[in-house]
Amino acid sequence: MDRKMYNLLLVEDDTSLGYLLSEYLKMKGMELQWVKDPSEVIPLLEQRAFDLVILDVMMPGLDGFTLGAEIHQRFPDIPFLFLTAKSMKIDVLKGFSVGAVDYLKKPIDEEELVVRIETLLARLGGQSQEEEVHSNLGRYEFDSRNQCLHFEGLEIPLTTRENELLAYLVRHQNRLCSHADILKRLWGRNDYFNRKSLNVFITRLRKILEKDPELRIENVHGQGFILRIPGTSK
Numbered sequence: 001m002d003r004k005m006y007n008l009l010l011v012e013d014d015t016s017l018g019y020l021l022s023e024y025l026k027m028k029g030m031e032l033q034w035v036k037d038p039s040e041v042i043p044l045l046e047q048r049a050f051d052l053v054i055l056d057v058m059m060p061g062l063d064g065f066t067l068g069a070e071i072h073q074r075f076p077d078i079p080f081l082f083l084t085a086k087s088m089k090i091d092v093l094k095g096f097s098v099g100a101v102d103y104l105k106k107p108i109d110e111e112e113l114v115v116r117i118e119t120l121l122a123r124l125g126g127q128s129q130e131e132e133v134h135s136n137l138g139r140y141e142f143d144s145r146n147q148c149l150h151f152e153g154l155e156i157p158l159t160t161r162e163n164e165l166l167a168y169l170v171r172h173q174n175r176l177c178s179h180a181d182i183l184k185r186l187w188g189r190n191d192y193f194n195r196k197s198l199n200v201f202i203t204r205l206r207k208i209l210e211k212d213p214e215l216r217i218e219n220v221h222g223q224g225f226i227l228r229i230p231g232t233s234k
Contacts (some may be wrong), residue, residue, distance in 0.1 A: 072099030
């Protein structure tokens with residue numbers, strides 16, 4: 001069975017471990033961006049959509065617990081876990097208290113890490129779908145379960161791909177969704193023909209959403225799209 005494509009952010013200042021983990025996770029079919037400086041994390045989360053953040057705890061300048069708490073406050077929809085040598089009970093409890101979804105102790109077996117990530121994201125993904133069954137979308141109501149939008153009593157049916165794409169944009173509303181992230185997550189492959197297909201579906205969604213002029217899908221040239229929803233923030 002094919003593994004689902006996940007987009008991960010690894011925050012690890014240890015060069016050897018960071019390289020080992022990033023190469024192994026990529027080999028297992030995951031998209032991964034590795035940063036050594038924790039100060040780069042918040043700007044990255046403002047620009048790109050990640051499925052999971054993997055945080056070291058002991059880092060220079062900004063410790064993982066403080067960074068995790070900020071992620072939880074500013075981006076509550078982005079799960080994060082700690083991967084650290086701090087294994088005392090008080091540290092584990094602190095990790096969960098700031099919002100972590102898991103706490104893995106070093107040294108970690110790489111294959112176990114992959115299994116934990118996939119199991120965790122599969123479970124959280126299922127929960128996200130339940131939460132997004134009904135979403136207010138400006139003057140629209142989005143019913144992803146039944147693949148339709150409602151506008152002033154009018155039901156607008158969506159195709160499966162339109163529904164998947166709109167759900168993805170809603171999940172990451174007001175943040176940049178890169179072409180690569182969308183294509184690899186929904187189409188399974190980032191290539192020329194799928195990019196053309198993505199543009200067609202974006203055009204369709206814009207047409208469907210045009211009844212609310214404040215609701216728009218912005219094109220960020222050469223990068224991706226941002227769904228702007230009135231009355232909400234990043």
